[in-house]
Amino acid sequence: MRARIGEYTARATESIRSEPGVRESVTGATLAFDRKRRNAYADIDSDHWRHWAEAVKNHTLTHLDDYLTQAEERLEANGAHVHWAADAAEARDIVTTIADDGLVATAVKGKSMLTEEIDLNPALEAAGIEVLETDLGEYILQLLDEPPSHILGPAIHKSLQQVRDLFADRLGSAPDGDPDTLAQAARRVLRDAFIHAEMGITGGNFLVAETGTVALIENEGNIRLTTSLPRVHVALVGIEKLLPRMTDLAGFLQLTARAATGQPIGCFVSLIQGPASQPGDDGPEEVHVILVDNGRTDVLAHPHAWEALRCLRCGACLNACPVYRQTGGHAYGYVYSGPIGSVLDPGLLGLHEAMPLPFASSLCGACFDACPVRIPIPELLLEWRREAQEQGLTPWKERAALAGLASVATRPGLYRLAGRIGARLGGTGAARALPMLGEWARDRALPRPSRRTFRELWREGIE
Amino acid sequence: MSAARAGSRERILERVARAAAGRERTAHPGNLGTRVAADPVAWFVKVFTSQGGEVVEGEGTLSAGEWLTGFLRGLDNKVTGVAVGADVPAELRPQLPVVAAAHAGAGISVAWAAVAETGSLILPSTGTRAVQLLPPVHIVWVPEGRVFARLEEALWELRDELPSAIGLHSAPSKSADIGQTVVTGVHGPGRCIAVLA
Numbered sequence: 217m218r219a220r221i222g223e224y225t226a227r228a229t230e231s232i233r234s235e236p237g238v239r240e241s242v243t244g245a246t247l248a249f250d251r252k253r254r255n256a257y258a259d260i261d262s263d264h265w266r267h268w269a270e271a272v273k274n275h276t277l278t279h280l281d282d283y284l285t286q287a288e289e290r291l292e293a294n295g296a297h298v299h300w301a302a303d304a305a306e307a308r309d310i311v312t313t314i315a316d317d318g319l320v321a322t323a324v325k326g327k328s329m330l331t332e333e334i335d336l337n338p339a340l341e342a343a344g345i346e347v348l349e350t351d352l353g354e355y356i357l358q359l360l361d362e363p364p365s366h367i368l369g370p371a372i373h374k375s376l377q378q379v380r381d382l383f384a385d386r387l388g389s390a391p392d393g394d395p396d397t398l399a400q401a402a403r404r405v406l407r408d409a410f411i412h413a414e415m416g417i418t419g420g421n422f423l424v425a426e427t428g429t430v431a432l433i434e435n436e437g438n439i440r441l442t443t444s445l446p447r448v449h450v451a452l453v454g455i456e457k458l459l460p461r462m463t464d465l466a467g468f469l470q471l472t473a474r475a476a477t478g479q480p481i482g483c484f485v486s487l488i489q490g491p492a493s494q495p496g497d498d499g500p501e502e503v504h505v506i507l508v509d510n511g512r513t514d515v516l517a518h519p520h521a522w523e524a525l526r527c528l529r530c531g532a533c534l535n536a537c538p539v540y541r542q543t544g545g546h547a548y549g550y551v552y553s554g555p556i557g558s559v560l561d562p563g564l565l566g567l568h569e570a571m572p573l574p575f576a577s578s579l580c581g582a583c584f585d586a587c588p589v590r591i592p593i594p595e596l597l598l599e600w601r602r603e604a605q606e607q608g609l610t611p612w613k614e615r616a617a618l619a620g621l622a623s624v625a626t627r628p629g630l631y632r633l634a635g636r637i638g639a640r641l642g643g644t645g646a647a648r649a650l651p652m653l654g655e656w657a658r659d660r661a662l663p664r665p666s667r668r669t670f671r672e673l674w675r676e677g678i679e
Numbered sequence: 680m681s682a683a684r685a686g687s688r689e690r691i692l693e694r695v696a697r698a699a700a701g702r703e704r705t706a707h708p709g710n711l712g713t714r715v716a717a718d719p720v721a722w723f724v725k726v727f728t729s730q731g732g733e734v735v736e737g738e739g740t741l742s743a744g745e746w747l748t749g750f751l752r753g754l755d756n757k758v759t760g761v762a763v764g765a766d767v768p769a770e771l772r773p774q775l776p777v778v779a780a781a782h783a784g785a786g787i788s789v790a791w792a793a794v795a796e797t798g799s800l801i802l803p804s805t806g807t808r809a810v811q812l813l814p815p816v817h818i819v820w821v822p823e824g825r826v827f828a829r830l831e832e833a834l835w836e837l838r839d840e841l842p843s844a845i846g847l848h849s850a851p852s853k854s855a856d857i858g859q860t861v862v863t864g865v866h867g868p869g870r871c872i873a874v875l876a
Contacts (some may be wrong), residue, residue: 260713264806271708278704281695294843300688322817352865353856369856376858394807399865407868411781427838428807437812437852437867444808455691460707462838466831467711469847470797480726481797481830485847495845496765496805503843509687522698608710 217335217363220549221561221570228547228576229605229659238373242365244371249535252478253586260474268592269471273526275518276458279626283425284507286592289429294490296503297436304334307508311417311450312343314504315408318448320345320414324406326432326439327351328419328453328510329367329529332551336417339399347417348409354554355402365545365553368476368531373544378444406438416442416500420453421472421528423505427462429489430505433472440484449500455512456525468528475588476530515563520599524560526589531584539576548573555583559596567600571609574600617653635669694799710831711805719795719828720875728796730850731863733872743876747818748773751785754816758784764806771820780809784815784870796835797849800873801869805843811846817868819848823876842864 220227243526276283287296315323325331329434337358340347349358353371357364359382364370371379380400383389389401418439422431425674430451432439443449447569459465465487473479492499497554534540534554544555552560558577562570574597583593603616604610624634641647647662648654666673716722724734729818737746750775760778767789789813790800796817802811811817814817827833835844852867863869 239858248859265711268708268711271705274705275707278699278702279697281692284692284695300691302687305689320725350866351856352854356856369859371856372859376860378858395860396862398857399854399862403865408867414867429841435805435850435852436854436865438865440808440846441812441866444804444812462834463831464711466829466834467713470713470830479730479850481799481847481849483730483850483853485799486844486851487841487845487847489841490843492804494805496807497843498807498809498842499804507691509691509694513691513698517693517698522702541791601749 217332217563217585219561219569220467221565221573223549224547224572224576226353227549228543229574231543231547238544239542241375243374243541245366246535246541249368249477249531250564250586253475253532253535256478256480258475265467265471266588268467270526272459276460277456277522279460280455280516282456284455287423287428287458288507288563289493291505292428292489294428295493296428296490296505299504299506301506301508301510303510307334307452307506308336310506312339312345314448314450315340315343315345315415315485318414318502320448322346322347322348322409322413323415324348324350324409324413324442324446325354326416326418326434326442327370328356328417328452329364330419330454331417332363333370334452334508334510336452339454348406348413350406350410350442351434352399352436352438352589354400355406356382363546363551366531366648367529367552373546392574395428408443410438410441413446415448415450416446417450417452418442420451420457420505422459422465422468423453423457424459424462424465424501426460427489429462429465429487431465431469432488432643433469433484434487435477435479435483436677437484443486443488444499448502448504449488449501450504450506452506452508455507455509456516456527465497471588472528472530473526475532475586477548480482498599511564518563518597521559521563522554523591524596526586526591527556528588530586530588532586535576536582536586538580538582539578548576555597556591557591559591559593559600567603567607568609571604574604613655617650620622632669632671637673639665639667639669681837704779707766708872713796713829713831715828716795717751720721722795722828722863723826724795726795727793727849727873730798731853731871732798732850733870734870736875743771744769744773747771747787747874748775751775751818754785756784756815756871758816760784762786762807762810764810764822766803766806767820780807780813783810783814784804785818786812786814787818788821790819790825790873791837791845792827792833793821794847795826795828796863797830797847798870799847799849801837802846802848803842804846807844808844811848812867815864815868816870816872817848818872818874820874820876
């Protein structure tokens with residue numbers, strides 16, 4: 217996916233000013249998700265679960281080469297084909313080659329952020345393959361030619377009326393249809409696709425090394441159908457998705473669902489070891505697992521950002537974030553948005569490409585409290601900000617203003633003088649003319665400072 | 680595998696090893712160890728039904744197949760044809776016409792086991808996946824004594840006899856992607872009914 221992160225400020229401003237419906241839909245959906253997540257955490261010893269999950273992921277990431285080779289060995293023993301993709305182009309090439317070899321005309325897809333990241337659909341379509349997204353939210357967005365705006369609820373920025381209008385236009389459903397009727401209209405189209413498609417494409421929530429198991433979580437049943445009915449199943453799995461043991465999966469399946477939607481577990485979980493091989497099994501003849509790097513080893517090598525690779529893609533940090541809530545995901549300009557996007561994207565794409573996302577946060581810490589694997593998102597945001605400052609990636613006015621502030625703050629006499637001037641001019645609007653402060657104040661009501669400085673009050677004996 | 684792809688494998692593994700080289704290699708913390716309730720069956724019923732699943736118990740005076748036939752005839756959508764998983768024994772099959780899964784009013788399966796803490800039915804791929812997924816109603820026999828308290832225990836026992844795929848079904852198919860309103864039966868079965876033998 218081509219990143220458009222540099223346009224973040226303009227797109228966020230535009231979204232808030234021109235599309236108030238997006239803010240309303242996203243706020244309603246994310247607050248509901250977050251409330252369910254809080255209730256689901258309250259039912260368990262969530263501190264213990266989150267510390268455990270953090271420790272399993274840290275262990276895995278510090279032994280990742282061993283677990284990758286173990287998973288490869290097990291998958292091949294199970295009859296699956298394993299491929300390695302260093303970057304997006306190679307991943308696309310592998311999938312289109314498999315499709316070509318298998319004479320694939322139609323592919324059905326389960327929701328996968330990784331396939332969005334590597335821009336898979338356009339590559340398949342260019343190869344003459346019809347691709348149908350089967351997650352209901354993704355299907356809506358495919359009809360609209362829009363990217364997802366939330367990891368979990370890709371179309372949460374769309375209102376019921378917008379979907380009514382879309383389905384009436386594209387599927388011929390009633391213009392006043394209720395959600396049930398609309399879902400049935402989509403089901404009719406997609407049911408036919410499931411039965412006739414030659415290839416099913418999915419991501420992978422986890423890959424268990426000791427058994428070679430690709431684990432997928434969902435609620436609709438479309439992923440189970442995608443991995444069961446077509447002749448060929450291709451799973452694209454980020455190299456950070458490994459888990460050592462099958463018993464680890466028990467905790468992670470539950471924790472992911474609790475963090476994401478507040479459920480004890482997803483309505484459907486698929487655990488896939490390989491192609492159909494036993495009597496009675498009507499599953500795919502071929503299973504391909506593509507292990508994708510595409511910048512993950514760069515993140516792993518970073519002394520701090522590697523912790524973001526624990527991410528389960530549950531979306532809990534997006535739901536908890538007061539900044540994400542204002543705009544939804546499109547403003548962020550990349551597939552991974554919200555707090556996790558703001559710390560992961562600089563690692564995956566390079567900090568220059570991901571500016572100004574590390575600054576798109578109030579640092580309130582709600583994301584860390586929600587994260588099921590305790591990724592220290594606020595600390596990582598600060599680290600990326602520090603590196604951006606060091607590399608000269610912040611605006612020159614901001615650098616000049618901070619240098620000026622440092623100069624004033626380290627000279628007591630100058631600081632006292634500046635404090636007195638600030639107190640006198642604070643209510644006059646003169647602050648809006650200053651570099652950086654002026655930018656910050658453009659869309660805000662500035663507080664009126666006290667007429668007397670703290671030091672003056674202190675001398676008079678404040679209590 | 681092409682030469683370029685073989686090169687990618689080595690390059691990725693080399694980069695992974697290099698990235699981890701200077702970092703402390705931490706130990707695995709062991710099993711999570713979730714809580715256990717006294718009665719796994721009651722716990723399963725509570726969790727499964729809280730997510731929209733339904734639970735019934737077979738009648739003792741009838742054979743299982745006769746009971747299921749009557750039960751299916753009594754369902755709202757008046758099932759006339761069923762799809763049956765390849766591993767469902769003869770005594771658990773209803774006396775109704777068997778049709779292709781895509782046209783069946785109900786699919787009949789046997790679970791390998793159920794799990795209480797997640798309210799899940801564990802369905803192996805040897806039970807015919809289309810039967811588990813395509814009909815609007817899914818009826819799942821749960822063999823007596825096969826309700827695990829915890830998912831960890833079930834996966835531990837399963838890991839040495841894994842079929843090519845496993846499905847955990849813990850509720851009917853649902854989605855809230857349209858206007859944040861929950862609808863059921865989106866792609867998979869809209870009713871999931873566990874029958875406790």
